[in-house]
Amino acid sequence: MNNYQGEVRKRGQNLLIVEGYHEKNKLFWLIFECFPEININMDEIWIYGTNIYQLYDDIVKEYGEEWEKENEDIDLPFVISKKRYPDKLRYKKDFTNIVLVFDYERHDTNFSEEKILEMQRCFVDATDMGKLYINYPMIESYRHLCQLPDDDFAERKIPVSLQPGKEYKALVEQETILGSKIDFPHRIDDLLEKHFEVSDVEKRKKCCNEILEISSVSSMENVIDNALQGVVAGHTLPTVKYQLIDWVTKQGYVHTNQTYWEYMRDIFKQVIYHNISKANRIQYEQYQIPENKYKEYFERLDLTEILKVQNFVSKDSAIGFIWVLNTCIYFIAEYNFRLVMD
Known part of the structure; x- marks a missing residue:
């Protein structure tokens, strides 16, 4: 048990621990x-x-080996801030919701079925000690769709022997249809900073946002030209402009009359749907979800039961496998399920 007392703060913040x-x-x-x-x-x-x-x-260092059995009230913000920000201790009472996002990482030398099960069993309520989302095999699983929709995702798995983590990352980059879309804002920023030496962060940010707000082919060239004025050197402007026109065209969002943000919002909804369906397949052996029961099927998912299945199918180091599944993307549905339905 810890006996630390801290400054009382107004509760109301959210905390995501990643x-x-x-x-x-x-x-x-x-x-x-x-x-x-x-x-x-x-x-x-x-x-x-x-x-x-x-x-x-x-957690063990702070609360002892038997913390789960003794139903300790774990104060994660304190545990983490004590280690990482000892001069600015924070406490569970400071936060309205606490969310944890971590990888399964069976390949890690410290992997333990018992320990990760204890964590998943205990951290189930964001309004109390926190809610844990485990990604299988790791965070990059949210990108592991090869087309949209991707019916093959129902059976997508990786062998336990595919390790270390960089091997899975390489596989995802090879197979994903989402990578270039997700990375697009960062690619624009890198282009301006590293290739055209735009060092002003605010100028880059403003320029990027204007490009990402384009929602029609007819306005694209004019918007990009205006966005680059005063940002890149005059003699490089035509080169940058036509490169960005090519990039935006290939991303495809302007052809749907959507901004990049609207386009990616729709893509995230598809990613969420695929991963809710996949979790349902893992726990209940049914991938297809009736549209009128989408929320019902989501709410019946049990992340602890899913973890038990993952532990079981991945036991054998030679022939075991891990179902590809991203659960942290459920955060959006948990926050407000209407966000994934509109």
Whole structure:
């Protein structure tokens, strides 16, 4: 047990505890941009910096080996801030909702079926100790769709022998239809900064946003030309402009008369649907979900039962496998299910 007392703060913030940079600065940044109804800002995301098994050990250090059996009231914000931000301790009472996003990582030397099950069993309520979303085999699984819709996703799995994690990342990059779409804002920013030496962050941000707000082919060239004025050197403007016209055209969102954000919002809805269907297939052996029962099927999912299945099918290091599944994308549906239905 810990006996620390801290400054009382007004409860009302949300807290997302994620494993690394990708989760915060790529996935959740894009989610928040595409779903502005989600009232969470980037400062409410903490990067833990290591995996769930290290977090388990940190809990043990604070609460003892029997923390789950003794039904300890785990204060995760305190555990993490004590380790990473000791001068700015935070407490569970500071937050309205706490969400944890971590990878399964069976290949990790500290992997333990018992430990990860304890974590999933205990962290089930975002309004209490926190809700844990485990991604199988890792965060990149949200990108692992090869077409839209992707009927083959129902049976998509990877062998346990596919390790370390960089091997799965390489496989996803080879197979994904989503990678270039998800990375597009960062590609524009990199183009301006690294190739055309635009060092002013605010100028790059404004330019990127104007390009991502284009929603018609007829206005594309004019908008891009105006966005680049005063941002890139005059002699390079035609080169940058026509490169960006080519990129935007290939992304396809202008052909649907949508902005990039609207286009990606629709794609995220499809990603969520695929992963809810997949979880249903893992737990109940039924992939197809009746449209009028979408919410009902989502609400009956049990992340602990899904983890038990994943542990079972991946036991054998030679012939075992892991179902490809991203659960952190459920965060949007949990926040407000209407966001995935409209």
